[in-house]
Amino acid sequence: MSENERKTLVPDIREVLAQHGRFPVENLTEADDLYNAGLTSLATVAVMLALEDKFNVEFPDNLIGRRTFKSIESIAEAITKLAA
Amino acid sequence: MSTFCSTEVDFDELLKGVHVLGKSVLRVHAADVDKKARFPTESINAMREARLLSAYVPEEYGGMGLNMVQIAKICETLGQYCGSSAMIYAMHKIQVACVVHHAQQSEFFCDYLRRLVEEQRLMASATTEIGTGGDLRSSICAVEVTGDEFKLNKKAPVISYGEYADEILVTCRSAPNAPANEQVQVMVRKGEYTAVPLSTWDTMGFRGTCSSGFELTATGSAAQIIPQPFNEILGQTMHPYSHIVWGALWSGIAMDAVNQARAFVRAEARKTPGETPISAIRLGEADQVLQVMRHNVAALAREYDELRSRECPEVFEEFGFSIRTNNLKLSSSQQLVDIVGRAMLICGISGYRNDSKFSIARHLRDAYGAALMVNNDRILKLNATMLLVHKEG
Numbered sequence: 390m391s392e393n394e395r396k397t398l399v400p401d402i403r404e405v406l407a408q409h410g411r412f413p414v415e416n417l418t419e420a421d422d423l424y425n426a427g428l429t430s431l432a433t434v435a436v437m438l439a440l441e442d443k444f445n446v447e448f449p450d451n452l453i454g455r456r457t458f459k460s461i462e463s464i465a466e467a468i469t470k471l472a473a
Numbered sequence: 474m475s476t477f478c479s480t481e482v483d484f485d486e487l488l489k490g491v492h493v494l495g496k497s498v499l500r501v502h503a504a505d506v507d508k509k510a511r512f513p514t515e516s517i518n519a520m521r522e523a524r525l526l527s528a529y530v531p532e533e534y535g536g537m538g539l540n541m542v543q544i545a546k547i548c549e550t551l552g553q554y555c556g557s558s559a560m561i562y563a564m565h566k567i568q569v570a571c572v573v574h575h576a577q578q579s580e581f582f583c584d585y586l587r588r589l590v591e592e593q594r595l596m597a598s599a600t601t602e603i604g605t606g607g608d609l610r611s612s613i614c615a616v617e618v619t620g621d622e623f624k625l626n627k628k629a630p631v632i633s634y635g636e637y638a639d640e641i642l643v644t645c646r647s648a649p650n651a652p653a654n655e656q657v658q659v660m661v662r663k664g665e666y667t668a669v670p671l672s673t674w675d676t677m678g679f680r681g682t683c684s685s686g687f688e689l690t691a692t693g694s695a696a697q698i699i700p701q702p703f704n705e706i707l708g709q710t711m712h713p714y715s716h717i718v719w720g721a722l723w724s725g726i727a728m729d730a731v732n733q734a735r736a737f738v739r740a741e742a743r744k745t746p747g748e749t750p751i752s753a754i755r756l757g758e759a760d761q762v763l764q765v766m767r768h769n770v771a772a773l774a775r776e777y778d779e780l781r782s783r784e785c786p787e788v789f790e791e792f793g794f795s796i797r798t799n800n801l802k803l804s805s806s807q808q809l810v811d812i813v814g815r816a817m818l819i820c821g822i823s824g825y826r827n828d829s830k831f832s833i834a835r836h837l838r839d840a841y842g843a844a845l846m847v848n849n850d851r852i853l854k855l856n857a858t859m860l861l862v863h864k865e866g
């Protein structure tokens with residue numbers, strides 16, 4: 390997946406975060422730390438399940454963790470890898 | 474556990490001393506404390522004299538610098554003599570741990586730790602709030618900082634030994650406009666707050682914890698706000714520490730009930746030497762559950778010490794460890810009721826009586842409190858959520 394394709398994931402990721410992240414996402418940049426912005430590790434469960442549903446992927450155990458859900462960028466990267 | 478070999482000999486001595494204190498002070502007053510729902514002044518003073526209130530404070534501040542395994546052992550020992558006194562000790566220790574692990578970058582709190590050691594000060598906790606119940610991760614009340622001063626008002630329905638504590642750590646939102654889950658812990662000091670009673674503490678068990686409700690209105694210096702956010706304090710320290718010390722003191726209560734049952738069975742056995750009484754079978758069963766309970770606590774305490782030694786506190790927040798911590802709380806609170814119930818069956822009517830030397834009544838009443846201290850259903854739901862994605866490797 391190219392950089393451009395990765396960029397196209399961002400609006401959907403934002404939507405999932407807004408619906409399931411339980412913290413304000415409007416003003417976040419793609420690189421902002423989601424945990425600093427208020428994402429809790431428990432809320433990542435709902436976010437991950439919603440992402441799996443939306444993008445029709447399954448996060449393997451090694452991608453379930455703080456690193457994957459650190460930012461919109463890192464989520465997009467993970468999904469790109471999974472969909473490849 | 475090579476890390477504490479050097480203090481092991483001293484610790485054995487210390488633990489013997491805790492047993493002596495338990496026998497000579499805690500046990501002597503336990504029934505009266507329970508009956509009158511009064512603060513166990515004698516027990517806490519004896520703990521102060523033994524300098525137990527600073528057992529978890531690092532040695533550089535003058536404390537004993539004990540680790541989790543050792544603190545759990547002390548709680549288990551105290552639990553064998555008076556559940557309420559042991560619970561007060563355990564709850565104090567939880568607050569001490571929050572300060573030790575999350576406030577040492579602050580001069581105010583470093584000074585506080587030194588004073589805690591010198592004066593053996595007692596710390597209470599006000600996390601529960603009217604309107605949010607047992608949900609630790611959200612607050613209604615907020616701390617308001619103006620210049621160097623703070624103002625805070627909280628309606629807290631349960632503050633154990635609030636009236637007797639020198640300080641209370643209060644959770645609240647970090648500012649009046651902060652969201653419900655953006656929380657901090659503020660140290661509120663005796664003399665700097667007013668407390669209007671909201672509820673009394675006439676409960677089934679843990680009556681000596683004197684956990685009445687109060688509306689607190691406090692002021693103080695902004696330095697009294699713990700510098701790290703509460704979500705980190707909770708995830709990295711308060712959550713695992715609470716469930717380990719609680720599990721430990723509950724084990725102590727269970728041990729005492731089993732010991733009473735053993736004494737009862739032995740008295741029976743004396744009547745028919747050479748023939749093991751039928752109740753001894755039940756004793757065997759109770760002991761089997763007790764062993765599982767104690768081993769669970771010890772295993773998580775060891776894991777806690779191991780994680781702490783890595784100096785990367787985020788590891789405490791990993792799903793695997795959180796789930797194990799929650800499982801410890803769920804199972805030990807259930808095993809406590811189970812074991813004490815078995816002990817009562819063994820002692821029969823003597824166990825059921827309030828006025829018999831084999832009475833298990835206080836143990837059983839205390840036991841039912843365990844599932845409510847952060848409701849087990851809440852905890853089970855958290856685990857259910859994490860288990861959707863977490864698998865043990």
Ligand SMILES: Cc1cc2nc3c(=O)[nH]c(=O)nc-3n(C[C@H](O)[C@H](O)[C@H](O)COP(=O)(O)OP(=O)(O)OC[C@H]3O[C@@H](n4cnc5c(N)ncnc54)[C@H](O)[C@@H]3O)c2cc1C
Pocket residue numbers: 564597598599600601602605606607608631632633634678679682684842845846847848849850851852854
């Ligand atoms: C001996 C003792 C000492 C205590 N000392 C202190 C103290 O010093 N300081 C302090 O702050 N607190 C203290 N507490 C309070 C305690 O830890 C709990 O937080 C409090 O008792 C919870 O109150 P609750 O049962 O009304 O509320 P809840 O936890 O809200 O539970 C009420 C009911 O609602 C259910 N429920 C509500 N929300 C959920 C959910 N999201 N998921 C699943 N189930 C849910 C529960 O399962 C339960 O059935 C103490 C409690 C005891 C028993």
